[in-house]
Amino acid sequence: MTEPIPTPARSNLVGASRAELAQLLAELDPRPFRAEQVYQWLTRRMAGGVAEMTNLPKALREGLAARAEVRDPxxxxxxxxxxxxxxxxxxxxxxxxxxxxxxxxxxxxxxxxxxxxxxxxxxxxxxxxxxxxxxxxxxxxxxxxxxxxxxxxxxxxxxxxxxxxxxxxxxxxxxxxxxxxxxxxxxxxxxxxxxxxxxxxxxxxxxxxxxxxxxxxxxxxxxxxxxxxxxxxxxxxxxxxxxxxxxxxxxxxxxxxxxxxxxxxxxxxxxxxxxxxxxxxxxxxxxxxxxxxxxxxxxxxxxxxxxxxxxxxxxxxxxxxxxxxxxxxxxxxxxxxxxxxxxxxxxxxxxxxxx
Ligand code: SF4
CATH class of the missing domain: 3.20.20.70 (Aldolase class I)
Structure with a gap:
């Protein structure tokens, strides 16, 4: 039986600054308004997960969710x-x-x-x-x-x-x-x-x-x-x-x-x-x-x-x-x-x- 491949820990989006989000999104969609959209979901609309960020294209949401998550205490x-x-x-x-x-x-x-x-x-x-x-x-x-x-x-x-x-x-x-x-x-x-x-x-x-x-x-x-x-x-x-x-x-x-x-x-x-x-x-x-x-x-x-x-x-x-x-x-x-x-x-x- 093969060992499952460990998945790398995903970073937590909660508490990220605009600059940190821009860095995270650089490979997915580097346009500044995308980082701003994610920032607003986290700090104003208090999204509980990437899936809730419905004004992001599906592919971007999937890419982001593979790298990071929204984790509150x-x-x-x-x-x-x-x-x-x-x-x-x-x-x-x-x-x-x-x-x-x-x-x-x-x-x-x-x-x-x-x-x-x-x-x-x-x-x-x-x-x-x-x-x-x-x-x-x-x-x-x-x-x-x-x-x-x-x-x-x-x-x-x-x-x-x-x-x-x-x-x-x-x-x-x-x-x-x-x-x-x-x-x-x-x-x-x-x-x-x-x-x-x-x-x-x-x-x-x-x-x-x-x-x-x-x-x-x-x-x-x-x-x-x-x-x-x-x-x-x-x-x-x-x-x-x-x-x-x-x-x-x-x-x-x-x-x-x-x-x-x-x-x-x-x-x-x-x-x-x-x-x-x-x-x-x-x-x-x-x-x-x-x-x-x-x-x-x-x-x-x-x-x-x-x-x-x-x-x-x-x-x-x-x-x-x-x-x-x-x-x-x-x-x-x-x-x-x-x-x-x-x-x-x-x-x-x-x-x-x-x-
Ligand atoms: S001991 Fe209590 S009241 Fe004093 S500073 Fe700490 S938390 Fe505040």
Missing amino acids: EIVETRRGSDGTAKLALGFADGAVVEAVAMPMEGHTTICLSSQTGCAVGCVFCVTGVLGAGRNLTGAEIFGQYRAVLRHEGLVGAPVNVVFMGMGEPLLNVAGVARAVELIAETVSPKRVTVSTSGIVPGIAKLAALERRPKLAVSLNATTQAQRERLMPAASHWPLAELLAVLRAFPLERGRRITFEYVMLAGINDSDDDARRLPRLLKGIPCKVNLIPLNPDERYLGGLAAPDETRISAFAGILAAAHMNVTVRWSKGREVAAACGQLRGQIALRPPASP
């Missing part, structure tokens, strides 16, 4: 909350699993994407941080995540906002995130895309240098360097003064502001003194402050709790009295552990089943 689990939030676990070829969330809002859906398979920043209030570091996702993998969520949730062509607030620190993976933002920009303008960072100063500087910048959110969570280092160990690399300096220099398009996120932890960072220090720290930065009461998680974040509503209102009141733009964000998706800081808690890293 596999959706390995879905959870849905009664508020309509969907949390999806997505698996990649190397076995890595990340989580993404689709949250229905008024007039649009917000899609929350992961940029890494874990997180080395180690924020004590975040399930991903507690579970440890992972690898960077490539731009193509992040874009594949976006496509998979749109296709699975029936959102192709629907109005969406995108936030990089899932697993990982996006600004420890600027190259991957920038590539994904560029691909996503075919359907969502960068002014509807937000990158949320724990305050990686060199990453913020790189983001500032991008031609089409997404919006910036900074997870602050503390009003002194010592307090910040206790809550976010990686903050020891970038003192608060250095972080605020790079934010003051961050170029903001007309009407844009930097969002500061402040996860509220009872008895830790919720005092009146903290509330009074915050406006002084952020003076001169066009910004708004999102207060996010902690999403408790008994298994991973035991011992941490959200302040009660009276404390949160008092804190918000001090900020408002100092003329700060402040909102309290009661997270959506709590019941499926899809709220801020809860990703990777229940799907991607379930404790192994007992033998």
Whole structure:
């Protein structure tokens, strides 16, 4: 019996740039509009396979399908909350699993994407941080995540906002995130895309240098360097003064502001003194402050709790009295552990089943 001839692995079209597609198509049909057609199928119409690209001649589709395929990460689990939030676990070829969330809002859906398979920043209030570091996702993998969520949730062509607030620190993976933002920009303008960072100063500087910048959110969570280092160990690399300096220099398009996120932890960072220090720290930065009461998680974040509503209102009141733009964000998706800081808690890293 003869051995079957192994077929060479086909490349993945998802995440390819126009130039890469032109190179791939060079032998089949080198006319630039063909590469553009394929690019549009992948980035706008979210085609699930070459066969769907019906404005290409049949021979071209066959030639392309012999060389390449359209491969998004596999959706390995879905959870849905009664508020309509969907949390999806997505698996990649190397076995890595990340989580993404689709949250229905008024007039649009917000899609929350992961940029890494874990997180080395180690924020004590975040399930991903507690579970440890992972690898960077490539731009193509992040874009594949976006496509998979749109296709699975029936959102192709629907109005969406995108936030990089899932697993990982996006600004420890600027190259991957920038590539994904560029691909996503075919359907969502960068002014509807937000990158949320724990305050990686060199990453913020790189983001500032991008031609089409997404919006910036900074997870602050503390009003002194010592307090910040206790809550976010990686903050020891970038003192608060250095972080605020790079934010003051961050170029903001007309009407844009930097969002500061402040996860509220009872008895830790919720005092009146903290509330009074915050406006002084952020003076001169066009910004708004999102207060996010902690999403408790008994298994991973035991011992941490959200302040009660009276404390949160008092804190918000001090900020408002100092003329700060402040909102309290009661997270959506709590019941499926899809709220801020809860990703990777229940799907991607379930404790192994007992033998
Ligand atoms: S909050 Fe963000 S930066 Fe901090 S550990 Fe979690 S994923 Fe990482």
